[in-house]
Amino acid sequence: MLWPGTLIGAGAGFAIASIPGAMLGALLGQALDRRLNLQSWGHLREKLGGRPMLRNDELLFVLLGRLAKCDGRVLGGHIQQARAEMRSLEMSESAQRRAIAAFNRGKSGRDRLRSYLRRLGAQPHAAEGVLRACWRMIWADGRAGGNELELISQWGKWLGWDAWQVQALARDYEPQKRPLGNSTATYQDALRLLGVSATSEPAQIKNAYRRLLSRHHPDKIAGSGATAMQVREATDKTRELHNAYTLIRERRDFR
Template sequence: MLWPATLLGAAAGLALASIPGALLGGLLGQMLDRRMRLRSLEHLRQLLGLQRPQMDDEDLLFMLLGRLAKSDGRVLDSHIQMAAGEMQRLGLDELSRRRAMQAFARGKQADKELRGPLRALQARPERAEVVLRTCWRMAWADGRLSEAERLLIEQWARWLGFPRAALQAMAEEYRPQASVPDTPGGDYQAALRLLGVRADSEPRLIKQTYRRLLSRHHPDKLAGAGASAAQLRAATDKTRELHAAYELIRRRHGFR
């Protein structure tokens, strides 16, 4: 392991007071390395705010989802629930969920910083496809596809080097065949039946049931198994129905 503070302390001490200074500087630096658990010079720069942490796949994905959610000016509950469902599907632990939420919030204002990471995904076309599929689901999370959302996804597809024809075919897969009723005017009893909960169920149980169903019917599980476009569309419609039902029940019960 590289001890950055140790090396920097020794170098500074050597410059100031020759060998004794190097020994003292190295000792103090080693104490700092151990206390802060520094791993590299890049890690030290990150802690000092001189360098952004390297963006991994999950950071990039949730930044994109955050940018889509904010593209029409306001993040809706359906956007937040979709992001939460994605965290559930990915099996993120508490620390990873917090990081994903931070990336989602950071992505609301992101634009230029997404270009480089997306272009880097050109070498991983399978991952690029997963990213775009998740973006289409976020775009349809509120039941409609806005012009701003469409333009963003098309721009990201260009940066990914994703063929336009393939993107259009993917867009059709996620377009709902029939409109799902808006949450406020939906049928409360039908929503309870869809989730398999009762009107007197505890909020914790409702949330757990919703997330379990969302994970079970997630389109990504079919996408990796060579499902047809019709099957993917049906799975997408099912997750949208679950979103709408959960939102209706959540509002009726008054929990978040």
């Protein structure tokens, strides 16, 4: 692997003193790469611009922030989903502050993410977890926009995933294709699922939804050593909760 400092040093050395200069320049550049932990041209640009390198947990929330913003406006559902991810990861207060800062950083769309994702691709389990979190964020507002689909497709490619593999994960989080309708029975079922009533305040409904979502989050279940069947059941439960909350929110007309 040829790192940026090594290449720059070799090129500058060759221009000054031909092959011996290139060899010396490459050694000096390699020492600079190691000292500054430069692993790509993107890292070098970030160092020169003064932007801090991203940790893996920060990278996740940068991605989520970019997805939330890419179709125009960050909605309440996006914020709720980001908070749900923090709860599922059982983040400390300081880690949550970093995650919020990373989410806001992601909204700017300024970070070059290819090198980060290519490096993360060497960790298959972590890469899958990131893609699953991205799909949850995409479906947080009940729909998948064109810009969101384009981003996750590109990110999957950088992670080393085929397009069909990325798309296959979407089925675990896509809201069920059923009409929300005006059926009283369906509406009552949604209220019962969240443990609220038709007269509950929006804040109570939101809190009930978040609490249940955190309890049944598939990543939290998977982290406790559950079987594949239990994870699937948790995924189905999460989808039911999302559909119920969407139905109630639309019927009651609140965000």
